[in-house]
Amino acid sequence: MRDELYGEILLDHYRYPRHFGALPNPSVRVEGKNPLCGDEFLIDLNMEGEVVREIRFSGRGCAISMASASMMTELVTGKSVPEVKEWIDRFRNFLRDGGAPPEGVDMGDLQALAGVAHLPVRVKCAILAWTTLEEGINQCKNGLSPAALQGPARDSGV
Amino acid sequence: MSLMDTVIKADRAMSKAEKLREDFPILKTTVRGKPLVYLDNAATSQRPSQVLAAYCFFCQSHNANVHRGIHSLGEQATDRYEAARRKVATFIGAPSEKTVVFTRGTTESINLVAYGYARKFLKPGDAVMLTQMEHHANLVPWQIVATTMGASLRFWPMTPEGTLDMSAASDLLQPPVKIVALTHVSNVLGTINPVQEIARRAHAIGAKVLVDGAQAVPHMRVNVADIGCDFYAFSGHKMCGPTGIGALWGREELLEEMDPFMTGGEMIREVWLDHATWNELPYKFEPGTPPIAEAVSMGAAVDYLNHIGMDWIQEHDRQLVTHAMNQLLAEDGVKIFGPQDGRGALVSFNVEGVHPHDLATLLDRDGIAVRAGHHCAQPLMRWLGVPATVRASFYIYNLPEEIDQLLEGIRRAKEVFAYAR
Numbered sequence: 198m199r200d201e202l203y204g205e206i207l208l209d210h211y212r213y214p215r216h217f218g219a220l221p222n223p224s225v226r227v228e229g230k231n232p233l234c235g236d237e238f239l240i241d242l243n244m245e246g247e248v249v250r251e252i253r254f255s256g257r258g259c260a261i262s263m264a265s266a267s268m269m270t271e272l273v274t275g276k277s278v279p280e281v282k283e284w285i286d287r288f289r290n291f292l293r294d295g296g297a298p299p300e301g302v303d304m305g306d307l308q309a310l311a312g313v314a315h316l317p318v319r320v321k322c323a324i325l326a327w328t329t330l331e332e333g334i335n336q337c338k339n340g341l342s343p344a345a346l347q348g349p350a351r352d353s354g355v
Numbered sequence: 356m357s358l359m360d361t362v363i364k365a366d367r368a369m370s371k372a373e374k375l376r377e378d379f380p381i382l383k384t385t386v387r388g389k390p391l392v393y394l395d396n397a398a399t400s401q402r403p404s405q406v407l408a409a410y411c412f413f414c415q416s417h418n419a420n421v422h423r424g425i426h427s428l429g430e431q432a433t434d435r436y437e438a439a440r441r442k443v444a445t446f447i448g449a450p451s452e453k454t455v456v457f458t459r460g461t462t463e464s465i466n467l468v469a470y471g472y473a474r475k476f477l478k479p480g481d482a483v484m485l486t487q488m489e490h491h492a493n494l495v496p497w498q499i500v501a502t503t504m505g506a507s508l509r510f511w512p513m514t515p516e517g518t519l520d521m522s523a524a525s526d527l528l529q530p531p532v533k534i535v536a537l538t539h540v541s542n543v544l545g546t547i548n549p550v551q552e553i554a555r556r557a558h559a560i561g562a563k564v565l566v567d568g569a570q571a572v573p574h575m576r577v578n579v580a581d582i583g584c585d586f587y588a589f590s591g592h593k594m595c596g597p598t599g600i601g602a603l604w605g606r607e608e609l610l611e612e613m614d615p616f617m618t619g620g621e622m623i624r625e626v627w628l629d630h631a632t633w634n635e636l637p638y639k640f641e642p643g644t645p646p647i648a649e650a651v652s653m654g655a656a657v658d659y660l661n662h663i664g665m666d667w668i669q670e671h672d673r674q675l676v677t678h679a680m681n682q683l684l685a686e687d688g689v690k691i692f693g694p695q696d697g698r699g700a701l702v703s704f705n706v707e708g709v710h711p712h713d714l715a716t717l718l719d720r721d722g723i724a725v726r727a728g729h730h731c732a733q734p735l736m737r738w739l740g741v742p743a744t745v746r747a748s749f750y751i752y753n754l755p756e757e758i759d760q761l762l763e764g765i766r767r768a769k770e771v772f773a774y775a776r
Contacts, residue, residue, distance in 0.1 A: 200717065200771045208772065234712055235729060235742025257742060259710035260772070319716060 202316075203260060206309035210264035215271050218253045225337045229329025231321060236262045240329050244337050247277045252330075259322050261313055266326030268306045278334055285327050292320050372671060375663065376752045378403035389722030392757045397542050397570055397701045397748035398726050399592045402656075406595055409655030413648045421647055422621060422638065436647050439654025440637075446657045447568075447587065448578030449604050456610070456637040457650050460601035461569040462492040464588030465536070467603055467640060468565050469496035471613040472586075473534055479505030481533045484562070486511040486519060486548075487738050488541040491731045493567045497536060511537065513738070517544040517693040521552070528556055535564045539571035543730045543744065544693030545676070545701045547571075554583040563609070569593055573750070574672050574700050576665040579604050591649065595751075596656035600649035603640070610636050617642045668751055672700035675749040679758045686762060688769060692739055701748035703730070706765055709772050711743040717768040718745075723761055 223241035230237045236258035243251040252270045257263075269288075273281045287299060288307060296311025298304045313323045376382050379401045384391050393401060413435060419428040421436045437452075444452040458464045473483070483497050487510050501508050509532070512523040519537075528535070535557040540547050554564045565586040571577055573594035579587045586609070590601035605613075615622055615633060619642035624632045633639045660668065679702050683689050688707035706714055715727035726746045729736045736742060747761055 200720075202716065202720075203713070203771050232733070233728060235736065237742075259712040261713070316716060319712070322712065 202312040204309055204312075206306050207260065207264045210267040210306065210309075211260040214254070214263055214267040216253050216267070216274070217255060219255055220251055220253050223253075225333045227329055227333035227336060229325050229332070231258075231262070231325050234259065234262070234322060236322065236325055238262075238266060238326055238329055240266075240326065240333050242330075242333050242337065244334075247279075249273050249276055249278075249281060249334075254326060258325065261310070261319055262322040262325050265307075265310055265313075265323040268310070269326050269330060272305065272307070273330065278337075281330070281334060285331050288327055289324065292323060371663075371667065372752060372754055375403075376754075378405060378659075379752055380404060380407075382752060386722040386724070387720055389720075392721075392723040392760050394747040394749065394753065394757065394761060395724045395726050396573075396750035396753070397593070397746060399598065400573060400595050400750050401752070402595055402597065402652075403659055405659050406597070406652050406655045410597065410648050410652040413651045418648065420644055432647060435651045435654075436645070439650045439652075439657075442654040442657040443602050444604075446577075446661070447572065447589075447602075447604055448580050450580055451607060453636040454604055454607050454610060456603045456605070456640040457645055458588075458601045458603055458640075459599055459646070460590040460592070461567060461588045462601075464586075464601055464603035465493050465565065465567060466496045467616045468536075468586050468588070468605070468613075469500045471616040471640070472563070472609065473497070473500045473506075474504065475612070475614050477501070477504040477506045477533060481506040481531045482509050483507075484509050484511060484528060484532045484535045484557075486537045487513055488517070488544055488546060488732065488735050489536070489538055490542055490567065490569070491733070492569075493536055493538060493565075494734070497534075506533075516695075517541070518546050519548055519553075521549065524556075528560060528562075530560055532557070532560060532562045535562050536567070537565075538567040538569075539577075540568075540574070540699035541693065541735075542570050542701070543703050543732050543735055543746065545698030545703070546694055547697055547699055550582050550584060554585075558583070570699055570701075573660075573668075575669050585609055591653035591656060594653075594656050595659055596653040597649045599646045600653045602653075607636065610640070613640075615639055615642065619643050621645075663751060671751060672749060675753055675755065675758065676700050676702060678755045679747060679749070679761070682758060682762050686765065689765065692741075692744055700750065701746055703744040703746045705741060705744055706769060709768050711745045713772070714745050714765070714768050717771060718761070718764045721760065721764045721767070723757075723764050725761070 220241035220243055224244045225242040227240050238254055238256035241253045242249060252274055254266050254270055292314045296314035310323050313319050381401050417431040417435055419432040421433040423429060440455050441452045444455040449455050483501055483506060485497060509527050512520040514520050537548055539550050550566050557564045564584040566584045568577060568587050568589040572589040585606050587604040592598040622634050622639050622642040624634050683691055683704055690705050692703045711727035715725055718725055728743050
């Protein structure tokens with residue numbers, strides 16, 4: 198049976214999460230929790246200067262939070278800190294704006310999470326990995342501007 | 356009773372529920388184009404027209420502050436407020452209406468005892484005994500008070516099924532336990548605790564007993580005198596009443612000894628610049644302007660439930676929960692939490708491979724409202740070894756067909772999640 202929210206792409210990421218696991222010697226390890234849901238993630242980053250060289254995530258969560266985390270790891274691998282921050286903002290706005298992609302931007306697999314934007318109570322599931330990553334890159338001082346260091350980390354919501 | 360008698364009895368009971376549905380305007384609403392199937396009654400119940408009308412009527416005809424003015428309207432408002440207190444007192448078998456304190460709900464009632472009683476009488480080295488199945492409302496206040504007073508907490512052991520282990524508790528229910536605080540009916544497991552026996556055993560060692568009755572009072576005949584406890588806390592909004600109103604029943608001599616938890620107007624007798632004396636019971640514990648229309652409506656909810664009959668409600672709930680248990684037990688991949696028999700009107704469960712929140716979202720798309728999460732019982736979730744559960748909870752207007760719809764929804768969710776396999 199097909200469901201408009203729980204589509205093929207979302208369920209594929211849920212069942213076969215990409216970059217799932219831990220890094221042996223991460224430059225940053227950060228934990229994100231949503232005590233309301235019982236969702237918890239651990240995100241490991243290996244930074245090379247300003248660039249996310251490797252990312253792994255582990256933990257447990259609902260289909261939406263797992264799929265979102267998995268998609269995020271695919272997207273940010275090889276991206277610079279400013280680019281990652283741009284995507285974090287973009288994804289927040291995407292959820293806030295009812296799942297409409299910004300003009301001229303291909304959201305890729307993330308488009309599969311558009312339906313979540315209409316479910317306010319589930320938005321926090323989709324955003325958990327992203328706020329955790331945000332905290333991680335804020336912790337990693339390499340190449341970060343002072344302004345970015347002051348930015349909000351967890352529970353910033355959408 | 357023959358099988359036929361049982362069937363006829365069940366039939367008659369159900370047609371009454373169908374009739375009761377007419378009293379609840381919200382049950383006619385649709386969710387995402389589907390008729391609402393409301394199975395989240397343990398969180399809050401719906402309100403019948405009779406209760407809504409009582410609220411409206413009070414506001415339109417009798418609204419004034421209570422226990423203050425000399426004017427007629429003030430007198431009418433006070434009469435109705437106090438009449439509601441009498442109804443609530445009678446409903447739970449309270450020996451006297453002055454032993455019933457109106458609060459904002461169960462949480463405030465428990466806090467009133469924790470701050471007003473325990474903070475006055477607990478001594479360093481004393482212990483408070485709780486269970487692992489408590490709602491945060493009957494756990495966190497005790498953590499705070501125990502820490503402040505240098506007392507400790509201990510927890511009644513549970514059987515694997517999720518009932519209190521009555522024999523294993525003997526070593527723990529001993530001095531210096533001064534307070535035992537426990538739920539009457541678990542909001543997650545559905546377990547109905549033997550509060551009468553526990554009160555007896557606690558009193559044998561000189562401990563006081565508080566019972567959290569939030570999930571009991573709406574569903575069963577509760578008589579605080581029969582239970583023999585010292586405090587009993589419950590809410591209006593789970594028993595067809597409004598939010599923002601609840602009650603604490605306490606033994607008169609204990610309420611007399613207790614300090615007020617909040618202070619201000621109404622709860623005083625005389626005030627000087629540097630000190631004050633307290634009003635008589637129960638006003639000592641009702642500072643400020645109380646939720647008057649809400650209290651009056653809670654009285655109307657009591658009238659409504661009495662009219663239906665608590666025996667009928669208990670039997671109706673039992674039939675619904677039995678139907679739900681039978682269906683869920685027979686369903687592949689469904690794990691039920693809590694005891695098989697002797698449970699309140701709710702079932703917590705999980706479906707293999709489907710996170711509780713995903714299941715709740717999918718059920719919502721079928722118009723079915725269930726609760727998914729930790730149910731304000733995080734320590735119990737840890738004990739169960741799950742991050743969250745789905746909970747279906749029933750009340751007077753629910754029908755067996757709605758449980759069948761829940762099962763269909765669960766099957767659809769299983770299909771959705773098997774799709775990518």
